[in-house]
Structure formats: structure tokens, C-alpha cells
Amino acid sequence: MFSFRRPGQGRPLLWIAATATLSGCAGGVLDPQGPIGAGNRTILLNSLAVMLVIVIPTLVALLLFAWMFRASNHNARYDPEFTYSGRIELIVWSIPTLTILFLGGLIYYGSYHLDPRRPIASSRPPLDIQVVALDWKWLFLYPDQGIGTVNQLVIPAGVPVRFKLTSASVMNTFFVPQLGSMVYVMNGMQTEVNLQADREGDYLGLSAHFSGDGFSDMNFRLRAVSPDAFASWASSLQGGEVLNASAYRELARQSINVPSASFGHVQEGLFDAIVRQTLPPGPGPAETADGEPQVSPKALPAAQQPQPKVGG
CATH class of the missing domain: 1.10.287 (Helix Hairpins)
Structure with missing residues (x-):
């Protein structure tokens, strides 16, 4: 990139200024x-x-x-006939x-x-994660592990992650600022983005596109852990709650400020059914008579939300 600096004593001052400026961008x-x-x-x-x-x-x-x-500079040249x-x-x-x-x-x-679809060069194979934007929460599916989570994303640090994304309601955006590449997701369509976390830590994930009254709380936490810790975490979820078509319909109901949750078994092909709209999409934000958005009557406080249950 371009650099503007002077040799000598000015160089430390520029580093101090740059460090002070970027420290506020953590x-x-x-x-x-x-x-x-x-x-x-x-x-x-x-x-x-x-x-x-x-x-x-x-x-x-x-x-x-x-x-x-x-006006006071009488030596300035005055040329009223100048044209070119x-x-x-x-x-x-x-x-x-x-x-x-x-x-x-x-x-x-x-x-x-x-390019969001361009694979990240790495000696390690990528981890596949499927992402569904709901009203107003994020659903993450791990097809290789057969598990799923809500508003909580765990990935291994140093490993490329290949995300396949869609929306089960209105248009939305998937964005983890520290990992890059904000991507739009739309109902009935699938997009892709490849990201990687180089270091372990917790990172903020969010929706950056207004989608109704629950938009401000449509955030999630991305945890980057060691590959061994990720394998242990995935194994610990297996055998828990089941996410099938019936449980998904309950989960897809509008809800605000939803706590994180996990599923130990995800029905095979669930993500494809959402993309193809075999499972019907959500209603999206309702509107009043004057066109103002409002929360659907189905949206309940988090404490009153129906819990996903095992079903056929």
C-alpha cells in the first residue's frame, strides 16, 4: 500500500499515531x-x-x-480574455x-x-457450514457432523470454512466484521462465502440489513477454538435435541432476542429443503394498515418461545 512518512525521528511518531488510531477499531x-x-x-x-x-x-x-x-496582491496576473x-x-x-x-x-x-466463492488456500480441508437467516435469529448447520446451533457459531481456528447461506424469510446479510466479506442472503436462493479465523477467540457476528423489529438483536457469537476443541465440542452435542422438519417449523416462528441453542441431530437434507422452499418460508415482518412494520403476533418474548422438540 502507499506510505507517507519521513525518515528519522518522524517515523516513531507516525507509528504511535497509527497505533492510537487503530486501537479504537478493535x-x-x-x-x-x-x-x-x-x-x-x-x-x-x-x-x-x-x-x-x-x-x-x-x-x-x-x-x-x-x-x-x-485582492491585495497587485502582482497577480489578470487575464480576462483567457479561454484555453x-x-x-x-x-x-x-x-x-x-x-x-x-x-x-x-x-x-x-x-x-x-471473491467470496474463491476457496482459501490451505493444507487443511475446509469445514462446511450451512447458514439460515430466520426472523430474528441465525441457524447454523454442520452437515458433516450432523449437528446444528442457533445464534452460536463454533469453528476451528486456522481451518478454512466454506459457508453456504440462504434466508428463510426476508433478505438479510451475514457479517463477521473481523473475518470479512459481508454477504447478502435471499429467500429461495443459495450463496457462498469462504472465511477463516487465524487465531482463537470470540468474534461478533451480526445482521447488517434491516429486517423488522427484531433486527437489532439478530446477533451471534462466533467462537474460534483449536481443532481438537472443536472436535470435542461437536461430539458433546451429538445425541441431543433433534432438528427435523417439525422442529424447524417451530424454530422458524418469529422471535426476538433468542438465546443460543443446539441440536445433536439434524435431519439430512434440511438445508436443501429450505432453499428449495419445500419447507415454507417464514412470514417476514408484518405491516399495519399505514404500512409500518410490526412484530407478528407469533413473535413472543424469548422466555416464552416454544422449545424445539423431537418429531416426525
Whole structure:
């Protein structure tokens, strides 16, 4: 990326300023914890540097011209018949052209190297996780382990994760700021994103697209643990609650501020049935007569939510 600094004593001051600035961004897109998040931060900072190359000289020129052509400067050249200058035209058009070229290169990098469907290079095989956006909670299915969770996502650190995502209601977005690549999900459609957490820790996951009254509480916690801890966690869930078509219909009812939950067995093909709408989609946010969104009568406080049960 572009760098603006002076040798010598000024260098430590710049590092101190940069550290102080980025320290306030902990937990956000400027504090990446994976390769995709790091790539996103690089694009943001490079784009900022390219645009500052335009903004800073423009501000300097504005002040310089105001000083040179002030009313009290009788030495300033006055040319009321001026109509054209090839040199000025060259400067005026070359600067935005170069800016577009630089930003175009950044866009190419982001579109190709950070393509959400592009697998992350790794010696370890990716972990498959299926994601369903509900009203107003997140359902995570682990097809290889046969388990599922609600509003809690556990992944092994250092292992690529291949997410397949859909929505069982209105359009939504899946976003873990520190891992990168916010992805939109739509009802009846499937999308994909590949992410990885380089270090163990807890990261915030959220919905970044308004979807009704429960939107503000549609968050989840992503826990990155060691591969051995992940295997132990997955094994500990097996044999618990069953998530089949009947239990899914209960889970899909609108609910606000839902606590995390887990399922020890997930019916095979459940995610595909949701995508193909074999299982009917949720109602989405209801509307009053004046068009204002409201919570469906089926949405109950978390403490009163029906618990998923074993069924046929």
C-alpha cells in the first residue's frame, strides 16, 4: 500500500499515531483476524491513500490560489480574455484518469482475490457450514457432523470454512466484521462465502440489513477454538435435541432476542429443503394498515418461545 512518512525521528511518531488510531477499531473491519479480513482492510487503506493523493493537493492548491490571487496582491496576473490552456487541461483530466486506474486495480484485486466463492488456500480441508437467516435469529448447520446451533457459531481456528447461506424469510446479510466479506442472503436462493479465523477467540457476528423489529438483536457469537476443541465440542452435542422438519417449523416462528441453542441431530437434507422452499418460508415482518412494520403476533418474548422438540 502507499506510505507517507519521513525518515528519522518522524517515523516513531507516525507509528504511535497509527497505533492510537487503530486501537479504537478493535473488533471491527480494521482489526482483522483472518486472511479475508486482512485483504479487506488492505483495500480500504489503499483506497484511502489513493483518494488522499487527490484531496491533499487539492486543498493545498485551494489555499495557494486564494493567497496568490487575493485582492491585495497587485502582482497577480489578470487575464480576462483567457479561454484555453492545454497544460491545464492535461492536468485536469490526467489526475482523475490516474485515480480511476489505481482504484480499478484495487477493484480487480477485491473482485478476484477476495471473491467470496474463491476457496482459501490451505493444507487443511475446509469445514462446511450451512447458514439460515430466520426472523430474528441465525441457524447454523454442520452437515458433516450432523449437528446444528442457533445464534452460536463454533469453528476451528486456522481451518478454512466454506459457508453456504440462504434466508428463510426476508433478505438479510451475514457479517463477521473481523473475518470479512459481508454477504447478502435471499429467500429461495443459495450463496457462498469462504472465511477463516487465524487465531482463537470470540468474534461478533451480526445482521447488517434491516429486517423488522427484531433486527437489532439478530446477533451471534462466533467462537474460534483449536481443532481438537472443536472436535470435542461437536461430539458433546451429538445425541441431543433433534432438528427435523417439525422442529424447524417451530424454530422458524418469529422471535426476538433468542438465546443460543443446539441440536445433536439434524435431519439430512434440511438445508436443501429450505432453499428449495419445500419447507415454507417464514412470514417476514408484518405491516399495519399505514404500512409500518410490526412484530407478528407469533413473535413472543424469548422466555416464552416454544422449545424445539423431537418429531416426525
